C-alpha cells in the first residue's frame with residue numbers, strides 16, 4: 001500500500017469514527033496500526049441516527065466510489081437486512097457538473113477528434129450530472145438530435161485507487177472479524193470491482209442497448225434509444241435523443257394510465273420470461289412517457305441475465321408463493337442459493353410459512369409483493385443462504401417496478417396478468433397435456449416429491465442434486481492445533497532464513513567479496529537482513545495470535 005493509500009485509510013477511519021463506527025475500527029486494530037491516539041468525537045447527527053442511517057451517511061461522506069458501492073449493495077437484499085437496503089437506496093450521487101472544457105477534453109481524448117469535427121452543437125448545460133458521468137443534449141454533424149454521456153475525467157483512476165484501499169480493508173476485516181461465511185469481504189469487493197468496471201465501460205452499456213433493441217424490435221410500445229457507434233467509446237456514449245416526460249412527472253388521464261401500466265408490465269414480463277435480459281434499474285427517472293401512450297427505457301449500465309433454468313425456477317417460485325406452498329418456496333430458494341453450511345431447512349420452511357400466512361391473507365390482488373420479497377430475502381440472510389446476484393437484482397427491479405405500477409394504476413392485478421406468461425414458459429418444457437388441468441398440477445408434481453420425504457433426507461438429496469453435499473469432519477481442537485502448527489511453521493521458516501543470513505554474513509566478512517573502499521557492502525546487507533528476520537521472529541512471538549477478533553453481529557446487536 002503506498003503512502004497516498006495509507007492517507008486514504010486514515011481519512012476513512014476518521015470519517016467512520018465520526019459516524020459512530022469507531023468501535024469497529026478500534027476493534028480491528030486499524031487505529032493502532034495508523035498510530036493515532038486521539039479520540040474522534042461522534043457527530044451529534046450520528047448520535048441520533050440508526051446504524052443503517054449512519055452507514056448511509058458514512059458512504060455518502062466517503063465519496064463517489066463508496067456511494068456506488070452503497071448503490072450496488074442496495075440491490076442486494078440477499079446480503080443486507082431490509083432497513084439497510086431502504087437506506088442505501090436513498091443514496092444520491094448528484095454532484096456539481098464538470099465544466100464544459102473538461103467535457104470537450106474528454107470527448108477529444110476518447111474519440112480522437114476535436115468536438116467541432118464530431119458534433120454540430122453541444123448544449124452547455126447538462127441534462128444530468130452524476131458521479132461517473134454527465135449527460136448533454138447535442139446535435140450531430142448530420143443534424144440528428146442526440147444525447148452524449150461523458151465520463152468525468154479521472155473518475156476511473158480514483159475508483160481504482162479506492163478499490164486498492166477497499167481490498168486492503170476487506171483483507172484486514174477478514175483477519176479480525178469473527179463471522180466468516182459465503183460472503184467474504186474480499187468476495188464482495190471483487191464483485192463490486194466487476195460491477196463498477198462494467199458501469200465504467202460504456203462499450204458494455206452500448207452492447208446492452210443493442211441487445212435490448214433486438215429483443216424489443218417487435219414491441220412497438222417500448223422504445224429503446226439507438227446507439228451512435230462512431231460517436232461512442234469506453235468513456236463517451238452517444239445515443240438518439242428521446243423526447244418524452246419522466247413517468248413520475250407525467251400528467252396522465254385514467255385510461256392512459258391503464259394502457260401504460262399494461263405496456264410496462266408486458267415489457268417487464270417479456271424481458272424476464274422471453275428474453276432472459278432485464279433492465280436492472282427501472283426507477284421512474286429511467287422511464288419516459290412518449291406520445292401515443294408509448295414508453296421509453298433509459299440507462300442500461302446495469303442489466304440482469306437469466307438462463308432458461310433460472311427463468312423456470314423463477315416461475316416455480318412465483319407459483320409456489322401464490323399457492324402458499326412454503327415447503328416448495330424453501331426448497332426452491334435453498335436449491336438456487338449457496339448455503340455456507342447446511343442450513344436449517346425445517347426452520348427456514350417454518351419461517352417462510354409464517355411470512356406467507358401473514359402476507360397472503362385473502363386475494364392475490366391485495367398482496368404487498370414489495371414487503372413479501374423483502375421479508376423472504378431477509379430470511380435468506382438469517383439462514384445464511386446466498387441467493388445468486390441475478391435473483392437479488394431481479395427482486396430489487398421488481399420492487400421498483402411494482403412501486404411504479406401501483407402509483408400508475410393501483411387497480412391492476414399483477415399476478416393475474418403474470419399467469420399467462422408463466423404458463424407459456426412452462427408449456428415449452430412440460431407436456432401440454434400435463435398443463436391442461438391448470439398449472440397447479442405441474443406444481444403439485446414437484447411439491448409431492450418434496451413432501452414425501454422427511455426434511456433431513458430430502459435436504460441431503462437436494463444437496464446432492466445441487467452439488468452442495470460434502471462431509472465435514474470437525475473437532476475444535478483440530479482448528480487450534482492447525483493454527484498453532486501454522487504459526488510454528490512460519491516462525492521456523494523465518495528463523496531459518498535469519499540463521500542463513502547470519503552464516504552468509506560471516507562468510508561475507510571473511511571473504512570480503514563486495515567492497516566499497518574499506519566497507520564490506522555484502523556483510524552490512526547480511527547484518528541488516530539477519531536483524532530484520534530476527535525482528536520478525538520476535539514480533540511474531542510477541543504479538544502473533546493475539547489479534548482480537550471482533551464480532552460484527554454482536555456489535556450490531558449491542559448498538560440496536
Ligand SMILES: Nc1ncnc2c1ncn2[C@@H]1O[C@H](COP(=O)(O)OP(=O)(O)OP(=O)(O)O)[C@@H](O)[C@H]1O
Pocket residue numbers: 127128130132133134135147149225239240241242243285286298299300301
Ligand atoms: N436517450 C436519451 N434521451 C433523452 N434524455 C436522456 C437520454 N439518455 C439519458 N437522458 C437523460 O439523462 C439522464 C441521465 O441519464 P442516465 O440515467 O443514462 O445517466 P447516468 O449517469 O447513468 O445516471 P444515473 O446513474 O443517475 O441514473 C436521464 O435521466 C435523462 O434525463
